[in-house]
Protein backbone atom coordinates (compact mmCIF):
# COMPACT_ATOMS: atom_id res chain seq x y z
CA UNK A 119 0.00 0.00 0.00
CA UNK A 120 1.22 3.47 -0.74
CA UNK A 121 1.59 6.06 1.95
CA UNK A 122 -1.01 8.84 2.07
CA UNK A 123 0.07 12.35 1.28
CA UNK A 124 0.50 14.62 4.25
CA UNK A 125 -2.75 16.01 5.61
CA UNK A 126 -3.67 19.66 5.41
CA UNK A 127 -1.44 21.81 7.56
CA UNK A 128 -2.88 22.47 10.99
CA UNK A 129 -3.38 26.19 11.35
CA UNK A 130 -3.32 28.04 14.64
CA UNK A 131 -4.90 31.43 15.08
CA UNK A 132 -4.45 33.96 17.78
CA UNK A 133 -7.42 35.41 19.59
CA UNK A 134 -6.76 38.87 18.13
CA UNK A 135 -7.71 37.55 14.71
CA UNK A 136 -11.32 37.17 15.77
CA UNK A 137 -12.47 40.74 16.19
CA UNK A 138 -15.05 40.19 13.42
CA UNK A 139 -17.24 37.08 13.26
CA UNK A 140 -18.71 36.53 9.83
CA UNK A 141 -21.82 34.39 9.95
CA UNK A 142 -20.85 30.76 9.81
CA UNK A 143 -21.25 29.17 6.42
CA UNK A 144 -18.96 31.17 4.19
CA UNK A 145 -15.58 29.90 3.10
CA UNK A 146 -12.79 30.29 5.59
CA UNK A 147 -15.00 31.65 8.37
CA UNK A 148 -14.15 30.91 11.96
CA UNK A 149 -16.08 29.50 14.81
CA UNK A 150 -15.76 31.73 17.84
CA UNK A 151 -13.41 30.12 20.35
CA UNK A 152 -14.35 29.85 24.00
CA UNK A 153 -12.17 31.83 26.34
CA UNK A 154 -8.53 30.75 26.25
CA UNK A 155 -9.01 28.11 23.57
CA UNK A 156 -7.09 28.24 20.31
CA UNK A 157 -9.50 28.49 17.40
CA UNK A 158 -9.25 26.48 14.26
CA UNK A 159 -11.00 27.43 11.04
CA UNK A 160 -13.92 25.46 9.71
CA UNK A 161 -12.95 23.32 6.71
CA UNK A 162 -12.72 24.91 3.27
CA UNK A 163 -15.39 24.12 0.72
CA UNK A 164 -17.40 25.32 -2.25
CA UNK A 165 -19.27 28.56 -1.74
CA UNK A 166 -22.74 27.80 -2.95
CA UNK A 167 -25.48 30.42 -3.18
CA UNK A 168 -27.06 32.51 -0.43
CA UNK A 169 -29.78 30.66 1.51
CA UNK A 170 -29.76 27.46 -0.57
CA UNK A 171 -26.00 26.88 -0.31
CA UNK A 172 -24.71 24.07 -2.48
CA UNK A 173 -28.08 22.36 -2.93
CA UNK A 174 -28.69 23.52 -6.53
CA UNK A 175 -25.34 22.07 -7.58
CA UNK A 176 -25.88 18.55 -6.27
CA UNK A 177 -25.90 15.83 -8.90
CA UNK A 178 -27.64 12.49 -8.67
CA UNK A 179 -24.47 10.46 -8.21
CA UNK A 180 -23.41 12.20 -4.98
CA UNK A 181 -20.67 9.70 -4.21
CA UNK A 182 -18.82 10.68 -7.39
CA UNK A 183 -19.40 14.39 -6.93
CA UNK A 184 -18.25 14.32 -3.29
CA UNK A 185 -15.12 12.48 -4.43
CA UNK A 186 -14.38 15.05 -7.15
CA UNK A 187 -14.57 17.82 -4.53
CA UNK A 188 -11.67 16.15 -2.66
CA UNK A 189 -9.40 17.11 -5.57
CA UNK A 190 -10.35 20.77 -5.12
CA UNK A 191 -10.62 21.11 -1.34
CA UNK A 192 -8.71 18.19 0.14
CA UNK A 193 -9.83 15.26 2.31
CA UNK A 194 -11.91 17.42 4.65
CA UNK A 195 -14.30 20.00 3.29
CA UNK A 196 -17.62 21.50 4.17
CA UNK A 197 -20.65 22.52 2.20
CA UNK A 198 -23.91 24.09 3.14
CA UNK A 199 -27.06 22.30 2.11
CA UNK A 200 -29.67 24.95 2.81
CA UNK A 201 -29.23 25.67 6.51
CA UNK A 202 -27.44 22.41 7.21
CA UNK A 203 -23.67 22.36 7.49
CA UNK A 204 -22.23 19.19 6.10
CA UNK A 205 -18.61 18.05 6.45
CA UNK A 206 -17.24 15.28 4.26
CA UNK A 207 -14.14 13.32 5.29
CA UNK A 208 -12.23 11.21 2.80
CA UNK A 209 -9.00 9.98 4.32
CA UNK A 210 -8.13 7.10 6.65
CA UNK A 211 -6.27 9.35 9.11
CA UNK A 212 -9.22 11.75 9.44
CA UNK A 213 -11.56 8.79 9.77
CA UNK A 214 -9.45 7.49 12.62
CA UNK A 215 -9.78 10.83 14.41
CA UNK A 216 -13.56 10.50 14.21
CA UNK A 217 -14.24 6.81 14.83
CA UNK A 218 -11.38 6.04 17.21
CA UNK A 219 -9.93 9.16 18.87
CA UNK A 220 -13.27 11.00 19.23
CA UNK A 221 -15.70 8.11 18.84
CA UNK A 222 -17.84 9.19 21.77
CA UNK A 223 -18.33 12.73 20.42
CA UNK A 224 -19.40 11.36 17.03
CA UNK A 225 -21.55 8.50 18.25
CA UNK A 226 -24.89 10.13 17.42
CA UNK A 227 -26.51 9.95 14.03
CA UNK A 228 -27.56 13.05 12.16
CA UNK A 229 -31.10 11.90 11.79
CA UNK A 230 -33.12 13.22 8.89
CA UNK A 231 -36.87 13.47 8.91
CA UNK A 232 -37.47 10.28 6.91
CA UNK A 233 -35.40 8.31 9.46
CA UNK A 234 -37.15 10.04 12.35
CA UNK A 235 -40.55 8.97 11.05
CA UNK A 236 -39.40 5.50 10.05
CA UNK A 237 -38.00 4.78 13.52
CA UNK A 238 -40.90 6.41 15.34
CA UNK A 239 -38.57 9.05 16.76
CA UNK A 240 -35.38 6.97 17.06
CA UNK A 241 -36.75 3.99 19.01
CA UNK A 242 -34.61 1.54 17.00
CA UNK A 243 -30.84 0.80 17.15
CA UNK A 244 -29.35 2.22 13.95
CA UNK A 245 -30.70 5.77 14.38
CA UNK A 246 -31.27 5.79 18.15
CA UNK A 247 -29.39 8.49 20.03
CA UNK A 248 -26.38 7.23 21.92
CA UNK A 249 -27.45 6.53 25.52
CA UNK A 250 -28.62 3.80 27.85
CA UNK A 251 -31.52 2.60 25.62
CA UNK A 252 -29.28 2.24 22.55
CA UNK A 253 -26.51 0.60 24.61
CA UNK A 254 -28.82 -1.97 26.21
CA UNK A 255 -30.67 -2.87 23.02
CA UNK A 256 -27.49 -3.18 20.99
CA UNK A 257 -25.93 -5.32 23.72
CA UNK A 258 -28.95 -7.63 23.87
CA UNK A 259 -29.12 -7.90 20.07
CA UNK A 260 -25.42 -8.69 19.71
CA UNK A 261 -25.45 -11.15 22.64
CA UNK A 262 -28.71 -12.97 21.86
CA UNK A 263 -28.71 -12.93 18.07
CA UNK A 264 -25.18 -12.35 16.82
CA UNK A 265 -22.87 -14.16 19.27
CA UNK A 266 -21.15 -17.34 18.07
CA UNK A 267 -23.36 -19.54 20.23
CA UNK A 268 -26.58 -17.80 19.09
CA UNK A 269 -25.58 -18.08 15.46
CA UNK A 270 -24.72 -21.73 15.94
CA UNK A 271 -28.16 -22.30 17.46
CA UNK A 272 -29.83 -20.67 14.45
CA UNK A 273 -27.70 -22.42 11.82
CA UNK A 274 -30.51 -24.72 10.68
CA UNK A 275 -32.61 -21.69 9.77
CA UNK A 276 -29.90 -20.38 7.44
CA UNK A 277 -29.14 -23.80 6.00
CA UNK A 278 -32.81 -24.46 5.18
CA UNK A 279 -33.33 -21.04 3.61
CA UNK A 280 -30.23 -21.27 1.41
CA UNK A 281 -31.28 -24.75 0.27
CA UNK A 282 -34.75 -23.39 -0.50
CA UNK A 283 -33.19 -20.65 -2.64
CA UNK A 284 -31.04 -23.18 -4.51
CA UNK A 285 -34.12 -25.31 -5.19
CA UNK A 286 -35.91 -22.19 -6.45
CA UNK A 287 -33.04 -21.41 -8.84
CA UNK A 288 -33.03 -25.04 -9.91
CA UNK A 289 -36.67 -24.78 -10.92
CA UNK A 290 -35.69 -21.85 -13.18
CA UNK A 291 -32.71 -23.44 -14.90
CA UNK A 292 -32.17 -22.02 -18.39
CA UNK A 293 -34.28 -18.94 -17.70
CA UNK A 294 -33.28 -15.46 -16.41
CA UNK A 295 -33.07 -15.08 -12.63
CA UNK A 296 -32.95 -11.81 -10.69
CA UNK A 297 -30.05 -12.52 -8.30
CA UNK A 298 -30.71 -9.69 -5.83
CA UNK A 299 -34.38 -10.61 -5.54
CA UNK A 300 -33.63 -14.24 -4.65
CA UNK A 301 -31.05 -13.19 -2.08
CA UNK A 302 -33.35 -10.55 -0.61
CA UNK A 303 -36.08 -13.09 0.09
CA UNK A 304 -33.59 -15.55 1.55
CA UNK A 305 -32.12 -12.93 3.90
CA UNK A 306 -35.58 -11.75 4.82
CA UNK A 307 -36.75 -15.27 5.68
CA UNK A 308 -33.66 -15.90 7.80
CA UNK A 309 -34.01 -12.64 9.70
CA UNK A 310 -37.77 -13.01 10.23
CA UNK A 311 -37.28 -16.55 11.45
CA UNK A 312 -34.65 -15.44 13.95
CA UNK A 313 -36.80 -12.53 15.10
CA UNK A 314 -40.20 -14.16 15.51
CA UNK A 315 -40.11 -17.47 13.65
CA UNK A 316 -40.88 -19.86 16.47
CA UNK A 317 -44.63 -19.33 16.38
CA UNK A 318 -45.39 -18.04 12.88
CA UNK A 319 -46.18 -20.82 10.42
CA UNK A 320 -44.03 -20.90 7.29
CA UNK A 321 -46.85 -20.04 4.88
CA UNK A 322 -47.75 -16.90 6.77
CA UNK A 323 -44.05 -16.01 7.07
CA UNK A 324 -43.63 -16.32 3.30
CA UNK A 325 -46.60 -14.01 2.71
CA UNK A 326 -45.19 -11.44 5.13
CA UNK A 327 -41.76 -11.63 3.42
CA UNK A 328 -43.19 -10.90 -0.01
CA UNK A 329 -45.25 -7.98 1.30
CA UNK A 330 -42.28 -6.50 3.12
CA UNK A 331 -39.96 -6.71 0.12
CA UNK A 332 -41.71 -3.99 -1.87
CA UNK A 333 -42.11 -1.78 1.20
CA UNK A 334 -38.43 -1.97 2.14
CA UNK A 335 -37.34 -0.81 -1.33
CA UNK A 336 -39.64 2.17 -0.94
CA UNK A 337 -38.31 2.90 2.58
CA UNK A 338 -34.71 2.88 1.30
CA UNK A 339 -35.76 5.23 -1.51
CA UNK A 340 -37.31 7.67 0.96
CA UNK A 341 -34.24 7.52 3.23
CA UNK A 342 -32.17 8.55 0.18
CA UNK A 343 -34.43 11.41 -0.98
CA UNK A 344 -32.93 14.91 -0.67
CA UNK A 345 -35.74 16.26 1.47
CA UNK A 346 -35.89 20.07 1.61
CA UNK A 347 -37.47 19.83 5.09
CA UNK A 348 -34.10 18.56 6.37
CA UNK A 349 -32.25 21.56 5.00
CA UNK A 350 -34.79 24.28 5.88
CA UNK A 351 -36.29 23.45 9.29
CA UNK A 352 -38.70 26.40 9.06
CA UNK A 353 -40.58 24.71 6.22
CA UNK A 354 -40.37 21.20 7.66
CA UNK A 355 -43.95 21.26 8.94
CA UNK A 356 -45.25 21.70 5.37
CA UNK A 357 -43.54 18.48 4.22
CA UNK A 358 -43.46 19.91 0.69
CA UNK A 359 -42.21 16.72 -0.99
CA UNK A 360 -44.52 14.50 1.06
CA UNK A 361 -41.57 12.40 2.32
CA UNK A 362 -42.74 12.35 5.95
CA UNK A 363 -46.32 11.51 4.98
CA UNK A 364 -45.27 8.66 2.70
CA UNK A 365 -42.85 7.27 5.31
CA UNK A 366 -45.54 7.45 7.98
CA UNK A 367 -47.92 5.55 5.69
CA UNK A 368 -45.31 2.80 5.18
CA UNK A 369 -44.46 2.63 8.87
CA UNK A 370 -48.07 2.25 9.87
CA UNK A 371 -48.50 -0.43 7.21
CA UNK A 372 -45.50 -2.44 8.46
CA UNK A 373 -46.56 -1.91 12.07
CA UNK A 374 -49.90 -3.51 11.32
CA UNK A 375 -48.13 -6.70 10.22
CA UNK A 376 -45.88 -6.59 13.27
CA UNK A 377 -48.88 -5.96 15.55
CA UNK A 378 -50.56 -9.13 14.36
CA UNK A 379 -47.40 -11.17 14.98
CA UNK A 380 -46.81 -9.67 18.44
CA UNK A 381 -50.49 -9.92 19.44
CA UNK A 382 -50.61 -13.60 18.54
CA UNK A 383 -47.53 -14.19 20.69
CA UNK A 384 -48.70 -12.24 23.73
CA UNK A 385 -52.04 -14.06 23.68
CA UNK A 386 -50.39 -17.48 23.87
CA UNK A 387 -50.57 -19.24 27.19
CA UNK A 388 -47.35 -20.21 28.97
CA UNK A 389 -47.83 -23.85 28.03
CA UNK A 390 -48.45 -22.99 24.36
CA UNK A 391 -45.24 -20.99 24.32
CA UNK A 392 -43.31 -23.78 26.02
CA UNK A 393 -44.64 -26.19 23.38
CA UNK A 394 -43.59 -23.81 20.57
CA UNK A 395 -40.02 -23.55 21.87
CA UNK A 396 -39.76 -27.25 22.79
CA UNK A 397 -37.83 -28.33 19.73
CA UNK A 398 -35.85 -25.14 19.28
CA UNK A 399 -32.36 -24.70 20.61
CA UNK A 400 -33.14 -21.12 21.50
CA UNK A 401 -35.99 -18.67 22.00
CA UNK A 402 -36.59 -16.30 19.13
CA UNK A 403 -35.80 -12.61 19.57
CA UNK A 404 -39.41 -11.54 20.03
CA UNK A 405 -39.62 -13.74 23.10
CA UNK A 406 -36.34 -12.39 24.44
CA UNK A 407 -37.57 -8.80 24.03
CA UNK A 408 -40.99 -9.51 25.57
CA UNK A 409 -39.28 -10.99 28.61
CA UNK A 410 -36.85 -8.05 28.77
CA UNK A 411 -39.84 -5.70 28.66
CA UNK A 412 -41.21 -7.28 31.83
CA UNK A 413 -37.92 -7.02 33.71
CA UNK A 414 -37.63 -4.11 36.09
CA UNK A 415 -33.89 -4.00 36.59
CA UNK A 416 -32.79 -3.15 33.03
CA UNK A 417 -32.64 0.58 33.69
CA UNK A 418 -34.58 1.30 30.49
CA UNK A 419 -38.22 1.28 29.48
CA UNK A 420 -39.12 -0.97 26.58
CA UNK A 421 -42.54 -0.53 25.01
CA UNK A 422 -44.24 -2.29 22.11
CA UNK A 423 -43.32 0.79 20.06
CA UNK A 424 -39.65 0.11 20.77
CA UNK A 425 -39.98 -3.54 19.80
CA UNK A 426 -41.67 -2.69 16.50
CA UNK A 427 -39.15 0.06 15.62
CA UNK A 428 -36.36 -2.35 16.45
CA UNK A 429 -37.80 -5.07 14.19
CA UNK A 430 -38.27 -2.65 11.29
CA UNK A 431 -34.68 -1.58 11.72
CA UNK A 432 -33.22 -5.07 11.65
CA UNK A 433 -35.33 -6.25 8.74
CA UNK A 434 -34.42 -3.15 6.69
CA UNK A 435 -30.74 -3.04 7.69
CA UNK A 436 -30.14 -6.70 6.94
CA UNK A 437 -31.91 -7.36 3.67
CA UNK A 438 -31.23 -4.71 1.05
CA UNK A 439 -27.56 -4.35 2.03
CA UNK A 440 -26.88 -8.07 1.66
CA UNK A 441 -28.88 -8.44 -1.56
CA UNK A 442 -26.99 -5.48 -3.02
CA UNK A 443 -23.52 -6.87 -2.31
CA UNK A 444 -24.44 -10.36 -3.54
CA UNK A 445 -25.61 -8.81 -6.81
CA UNK A 446 -22.35 -6.82 -7.12
CA UNK A 447 -20.21 -9.91 -6.46
CA UNK A 448 -22.03 -11.85 -9.16
CA UNK A 449 -21.76 -8.92 -11.58
CA UNK A 450 -18.02 -8.51 -10.99
CA UNK A 451 -17.24 -12.18 -11.46
CA UNK A 452 -19.43 -12.52 -14.51
CA UNK A 453 -17.45 -9.61 -15.88
CA UNK A 454 -14.25 -11.55 -15.20
CA UNK A 455 -14.79 -15.20 -16.19
CA UNK A 456 -11.28 -16.14 -15.00
CA UNK A 457 -12.32 -15.12 -11.46
CA UNK A 458 -15.52 -17.16 -11.73
CA UNK A 459 -13.42 -20.17 -12.82
CA UNK A 460 -11.06 -19.82 -9.86
CA UNK A 461 -13.97 -19.51 -7.41
CA UNK A 462 -15.60 -22.64 -8.81
CA UNK A 463 -12.34 -24.58 -8.72
CA UNK A 464 -11.92 -23.68 -5.07
CA UNK A 465 -15.50 -24.75 -4.34
CA UNK A 466 -14.92 -28.13 -6.02
CA UNK A 467 -11.71 -28.64 -4.04
CA UNK A 468 -13.11 -27.66 -0.65
CA UNK A 469 -16.67 -28.99 -0.89
CA UNK A 470 -16.44 -31.80 -3.42
CA UNK A 471 -18.66 -32.06 -6.47
CA UNK A 472 -21.57 -33.93 -4.94
CA UNK A 473 -21.87 -32.18 -1.58
CA UNK A 474 -23.83 -29.11 -0.60
CA UNK A 475 -22.14 -26.08 0.94
CA UNK A 476 -22.23 -25.98 4.75
CA UNK A 477 -21.13 -23.16 7.04
CA UNK A 478 -18.07 -25.07 8.35
CA UNK A 479 -16.72 -24.98 4.76
CA UNK A 480 -16.77 -21.19 4.64
CA UNK A 481 -13.49 -20.41 6.49
CA UNK A 482 -11.68 -22.60 3.93
CA UNK A 483 -12.94 -20.60 0.93
CA UNK A 484 -10.08 -18.09 0.90
CA UNK A 485 -10.40 -17.03 -2.71
CA UNK A 486 -14.16 -16.48 -2.53
CA UNK A 487 -13.59 -14.48 0.66
CA UNK A 488 -11.08 -12.28 -1.22
CA UNK A 489 -13.57 -11.83 -4.07
CA UNK A 490 -16.26 -10.69 -1.63
CA UNK A 491 -13.85 -8.31 0.12
CA UNK A 492 -12.72 -6.82 -3.17
CA UNK A 493 -16.36 -6.27 -4.12
CA UNK A 494 -17.03 -4.54 -0.78
CA UNK A 495 -14.03 -2.31 -1.54
CA UNK A 496 -15.31 -1.17 -4.90
CA UNK A 497 -19.00 -1.15 -4.03
CA UNK A 498 -19.53 -0.47 -0.31
CA UNK A 499 -23.33 -0.79 0.06
CA UNK A 500 -23.42 2.30 2.33
CA UNK A 501 -20.98 4.63 0.52
CA UNK A 502 -21.08 7.29 3.28
CA UNK A 503 -21.95 4.88 6.15
CA UNK A 504 -24.74 6.48 8.21
CA UNK A 505 -24.46 10.24 8.86
CA UNK A 506 -22.78 11.21 12.13
CA UNK A 507 -23.37 14.29 14.28
CA UNK A 508 -20.90 15.57 16.88
CA UNK A 509 -22.61 16.47 20.13
CA UNK A 510 -20.11 19.28 20.71
CA UNK A 511 -17.74 21.32 18.56
CA UNK A 512 -14.50 19.50 18.00
CA UNK A 513 -11.29 19.61 16.00
CA UNK A 514 -10.56 17.16 13.19
CA UNK A 515 -7.54 17.44 10.89
CA UNK A 516 -6.83 20.89 12.26
CA UNK A 517 -10.32 22.19 11.45
CA UNK A 518 -13.28 22.92 13.63
CA UNK A 519 -16.35 20.81 13.13
CA UNK A 520 -19.13 22.69 14.91
CA UNK A 521 -21.68 20.86 17.07
CA UNK A 522 -24.59 19.32 15.12
CA UNK A 523 -22.83 19.31 11.75
CA UNK A 524 -23.77 16.42 9.47
CA UNK A 525 -20.54 14.42 9.10
CA UNK A 526 -20.16 11.96 6.25
CA UNK A 527 -17.29 9.49 5.95
CA UNK A 528 -16.82 8.96 2.23
CA UNK A 529 -15.85 5.30 2.36
CA UNK A 530 -16.48 4.95 -1.37
CA UNK A 531 -13.73 7.50 -2.10
CA UNK A 532 -11.29 6.09 0.46
CA UNK A 533 -11.66 2.58 -0.86
CA UNK A 534 -10.77 3.79 -4.38
CA UNK A 535 -8.07 6.29 -3.45
CA UNK A 536 -4.96 5.80 -5.65
CA UNK A 537 -2.82 7.10 -2.80
CA UNK A 538 -3.95 4.18 -0.69
CA UNK A 539 -4.61 1.37 -3.18
CA UNK A 540 -2.60 0.14 -6.18
CA UNK A 541 -4.66 0.16 -9.41
CA UNK A 542 -7.72 1.10 -7.34
CA UNK A 543 -10.27 0.75 -10.13
CA UNK A 544 -9.19 -2.74 -11.06
CA UNK A 545 -11.06 -5.74 -9.63
CA UNK A 546 -8.14 -7.67 -8.08
CA UNK A 547 -9.23 -10.11 -5.35
CA UNK A 548 -5.60 -11.16 -4.88
CA UNK A 549 -4.94 -7.98 -2.89
CA UNK A 550 -7.01 -9.52 -0.08
CA UNK A 551 -5.27 -12.91 -0.04
CA UNK A 552 -2.94 -13.50 2.91
CA UNK A 553 -2.84 -11.31 6.00
CA UNK A 554 -6.49 -12.23 6.61
CA UNK A 555 -6.65 -10.42 9.93
CA UNK A 556 -5.48 -7.17 8.32
CA UNK A 557 -8.54 -7.24 6.10
CA UNK A 558 -11.41 -8.17 8.35
CA UNK A 559 -14.62 -6.16 8.42
CA UNK A 560 -14.34 -4.94 12.00
CA UNK A 561 -13.37 -1.40 11.11
CA UNK A 562 -9.91 -1.41 12.68
CA UNK A 563 -8.21 -0.74 9.37
CA UNK A 564 -9.30 2.76 8.42
CA UNK A 565 -8.60 2.19 4.72
CA UNK A 566 -11.34 -0.37 4.53
CA UNK A 567 -14.66 0.22 6.30
CA UNK A 568 -17.63 -1.29 4.43
CA UNK A 569 -19.37 -2.04 7.76
CA UNK A 570 -18.31 1.19 9.46
CA UNK A 571 -16.18 1.45 12.56
CA UNK A 572 -16.21 2.38 16.22
CA UNK A 573 -19.04 1.94 18.68
CA UNK A 574 -21.69 2.21 15.93
CA UNK A 575 -20.11 -0.35 13.62
CA UNK A 576 -22.69 -2.62 11.93
CA UNK A 577 -24.33 -4.72 14.64
CA UNK A 578 -25.35 -7.47 12.18
CA UNK A 579 -21.87 -8.09 10.78
CA UNK A 580 -21.44 -11.71 12.01
CA UNK A 581 -24.72 -12.77 10.37
CA UNK A 582 -24.09 -10.76 7.20
CA UNK A 583 -20.66 -12.30 6.71
CA UNK A 584 -21.92 -15.87 7.08
CA UNK A 585 -25.02 -15.41 4.92
CA UNK A 586 -23.27 -13.63 2.05
CA UNK A 587 -20.55 -16.29 1.82
CA UNK A 588 -22.96 -19.22 2.24
CA UNK A 589 -25.38 -17.92 -0.37
CA UNK A 590 -22.71 -17.07 -2.96
CA UNK A 591 -20.82 -20.33 -2.43
CA UNK A 592 -24.06 -22.26 -2.94
CA UNK A 593 -25.07 -20.34 -6.08
CA UNK A 594 -21.65 -20.79 -7.66
CA UNK A 595 -21.17 -24.39 -6.57
CA UNK A 596 -24.51 -25.54 -7.94
CA UNK A 597 -24.74 -23.56 -11.16
CA UNK A 598 -22.85 -21.97 -14.03
CA UNK A 599 -24.08 -18.49 -14.82
CA UNK A 600 -24.31 -16.57 -18.08
CA UNK A 601 -26.00 -13.43 -19.34
CA UNK A 602 -28.95 -13.46 -21.72
CA UNK A 603 -27.87 -13.52 -25.40
CA UNK A 604 -26.29 -10.24 -26.56
CA UNK A 605 -26.12 -8.63 -23.09
CA UNK A 606 -23.00 -7.33 -21.36
CA UNK A 607 -22.36 -6.83 -17.66
CA UNK A 608 -23.21 -3.27 -16.67
CA UNK A 609 -21.16 -2.12 -13.67
CA UNK A 610 -22.65 1.35 -13.28
CA UNK A 611 -24.01 2.52 -9.93
CA UNK A 612 -26.95 4.52 -8.69
CA UNK A 613 -26.34 6.57 -5.55
CA UNK A 614 -28.49 5.87 -2.52
CA UNK A 615 -28.22 5.34 1.22
CA UNK A 616 -27.74 1.80 -0.11
CA UNK A 617 -25.90 2.08 -3.42
CA UNK A 618 -27.18 -0.31 -6.04
CA UNK A 619 -26.42 -1.44 -9.53
CA UNK A 620 -28.08 0.84 -12.02
CA UNK A 621 -29.56 -2.13 -13.83
CA UNK A 622 -30.52 -5.25 -11.88
CA UNK A 623 -28.40 -8.28 -12.67
CA UNK A 624 -30.48 -10.90 -14.39
CA UNK A 625 -28.50 -14.05 -15.24
CA UNK A 626 -29.21 -17.52 -16.55
CA UNK A 627 -28.26 -20.54 -14.43
CA UNK A 628 -27.30 -23.89 -15.93
CA UNK A 629 -26.51 -27.05 -13.99
CA UNK A 630 -22.81 -27.37 -13.09
Ligand code: HEM
Nearest residue numbers: 244435436439440500504569570571574575576577578582
Ligand atom coordinates in the same frame (compact mmCIF):
# COMPACT_ATOMS: atom_id res chain seq x y z
C1 HEM B 1 -23.90 -6.40 3.40
C2 HEM B 1 -24.45 -6.34 4.58
C3 HEM B 1 -24.38 -5.15 5.48
C4 HEM B 1 -23.65 -3.99 5.37
C5 HEM B 1 -22.70 -3.59 4.26
C6 HEM B 1 -23.94 -3.19 6.53
C7 HEM B 1 -23.38 -1.95 6.77
C8 HEM B 1 -23.66 -1.18 7.88
C9 HEM B 1 -23.08 0.11 8.14
C10 HEM B 1 -22.06 0.81 7.24
C11 HEM B 1 -23.59 0.57 9.30
C12 HEM B 1 -23.25 1.92 9.96
C13 HEM B 1 -21.94 1.78 10.66
C14 HEM B 1 -21.35 3.08 11.15
O1 HEM B 1 -22.04 4.07 11.26
O2 HEM B 1 -20.14 3.07 11.46
C15 HEM B 1 -24.50 -0.44 9.79
C16 HEM B 1 -25.21 -0.33 10.97
C17 HEM B 1 -26.09 -1.31 11.41
N1 HEM B 1 -26.35 -2.52 10.82
FE1 HEM B 1 -25.51 -3.24 9.14
N2 HEM B 1 -24.82 -3.87 7.32
C18 HEM B 1 -25.11 -5.07 6.74
C19 HEM B 1 -25.93 -6.07 7.23
C20 HEM B 1 -26.62 -6.01 8.40
C21 HEM B 1 -27.44 -7.07 8.95
C22 HEM B 1 -27.60 -8.46 8.32
C23 HEM B 1 -28.00 -6.59 10.09
C24 HEM B 1 -28.93 -7.26 11.07
C25 HEM B 1 -29.43 -8.46 10.96
C26 HEM B 1 -27.50 -5.24 10.29
C27 HEM B 1 -27.82 -4.44 11.35
C28 HEM B 1 -27.28 -3.19 11.59
C29 HEM B 1 -27.61 -2.37 12.74
C30 HEM B 1 -28.60 -2.73 13.84
C31 HEM B 1 -26.86 -1.20 12.62
C32 HEM B 1 -26.85 -0.02 13.58
C33 HEM B 1 -25.73 -0.15 14.58
C34 HEM B 1 -25.71 1.00 15.58
O3 HEM B 1 -26.04 2.13 15.22
O4 HEM B 1 -25.35 0.74 16.74
N3 HEM B 1 -26.68 -4.92 9.24
N4 HEM B 1 -24.52 -1.49 8.92
